[in-house]
Amino acid sequence: MFLPLKYFNQSGGKLSVVLLASFFLFATACRQDSEEDTRPISSGNNGNGQDTTAPPPDPTPYFLEVPSHFSIVFPPSIPQDNPLTNEGVALGKKLFFETKLSVNNQLSCGSCHKPQAAFNDPGKAVSTGVNGLPGSRNAMPLFNLAWVPSFDSEFNWNGSAESLEEQAFEPVRLHFELAENWPNVVRKLQNDASYPRMFEGAFGTDVIDSNLVVKAIAQFERTLISGNSRMDEYVKEILGINPQGSSTLTAQELRGFNVYASEKGDCFHCHGNINLRNPLWTDHELRNNGLDINPDSGLAAVTGNPSDMGKFKTPSLRNLVFTAPYMHDGRFQTLEEVVEFYSTGVQSSPFTDPLMADRGSLVANLTVQEKEDLVAFLKTITDSTFVNNPDFRP
């Protein structure tokens, strides 16, 4: 064999060496909103009584703790121009829950991406913005975002953002989300007692601009790692990381996985992890899964290519118990409804992804038992420690 698994296991899941190396390549990207800049004039004093003539201390590289069994996939992808630092992550977390990002200072990113719901907006098909207006898509859960592959680096349901940093620009400006403009956000943060000091610690400057804001938020988002479910424990046992007999999956749950991985169920082509070798539970691609004969535009709104009609991001199957309702428009209230759709409801259209029929037909026609087993299996990928992690709370 060529690059044996053990080679990647040598790090024991600790990829800090590579990540630290990229830290020293840190460079500030071109600012996208220079015309919106509201930076104050700075001349040795930042307005908060702090002397800025002394060089700022270097930020401390952040140690990204990667679950050991994640070593069977590619390492996390951290942009060279936005390495993770303790100061940057802390700042990003504060900004993620900062209501000053909204026009009326009442909503933050965390208002619709709640930590206790795997950073989803539970129970809501679409979230409600500051003006009481409904959003256009279901709030996506946030975890394991550092593993989105570089060639498929597309965020949002329809892939409209090319990076986490770019994605973070949008909600502030959208009138049905935070409805603020970036100059106002920067002004509010600049005048805050704590932010200039935190930006200086994270980025070496107390002069705030929107690029640094989204960089910090993206840093925090990349630390949101979920890899501690009962299924993860099972995988670790299979890989020899955990002792034999240590996992606790029931016979029904294992039957459900077999449905998932079977030619009949054929969930694996899109959600991955066939033979338990991809703990992300998605291939990150955008595809039309046959929800509608006349689909929502999806990726086509971004690319202008009609063949991209109805293509949306393939979501991870992790933490589904926290993230109902399901699909990009939140049309399905329960996992049972989702499974029933794939069993009997997939629509044929010129836009439906051919992979949807690789089981031999568009619909799986699962038995009642198979559907129950499949739902039981899906619930095993539930990471309660993630949603209760105090590091991810405001």
Place this chain on the structure above:
Amino acid sequence: MKNSSRFKISAILFASFTILSFAACEDDDEPVIETRVVQSTDTLRVTDTLQANLMSYSATFRMEQRVNGNAVVLNTPNMPYTNAAGNTFMISRLRYLISDVAFHKADGSCFTIDDYHFVNLSDTNSLTYRPSIEVPEGDYTGISFKFGFDREDNIDGAYPDLNSASWGWPSGIGGSPNFGGGYHFMQLDGRFMDNNNVDTTFNTHMGTARNMNVSPTTYEDNHFVANPTISTLTVDGDFELTIVMNVEQWYEDPYQWDLNMYNRGIMGNYDAQRKLNLNGPSVFTVEIL
């Protein structure tokens, strides 16, 4: 549009691996001559000879995909391609795997790049393959590579990049001699007009062939060795080759493949898998740049 940081991280890892490998060779004072024999299931025997004191040069392979001479375009709104059976079709996705590219000399010896490369037509980075292993100088009269993995290398879960790409082959189809099902060799997905003039999907997926016609069920290594014809290649500096997949050949020679017969759900279909294996060797051509 694309973020390249993942590749930069992998490049760091790969560079580290390569440097360590070559450093180990350099520690030897004596010239290293390593000979080993690789036995493939296609009964091709090749001898690898590595003469360490030769100059060696880097190879770059341009991976191109064509249908009837035209570059493959994904997700066309119409069905621009036609196979030998007369099926008109379009392609929505094309991913495949090659391994063990070998350069053959007239005396029967060859140098093998012990490596693999995953091609995803949607990922432009994957259309250029630059192995870290360099090719010794000399005149080469042939080139070959394996399509997919041979049994030795088709180890379930062993390759993180392929795991990330959800490239696994189900263990129920791949058997368990190596703990699981191994990997896909190809995913060629698209749509075609069937005999009833209905727009229909197809998934030409290839991997280990499960034979349920015998008892007990057997799982057959299904890779093949491609030996495209080339004129003599003189390696006296860095060089480039273009490896061309001529997609129509999957459906043509020697077995004329009708998408009405084999379209979806063929992963567990033994006859379909073996026919792909038979048709595969004529799929590839190589152009020396």
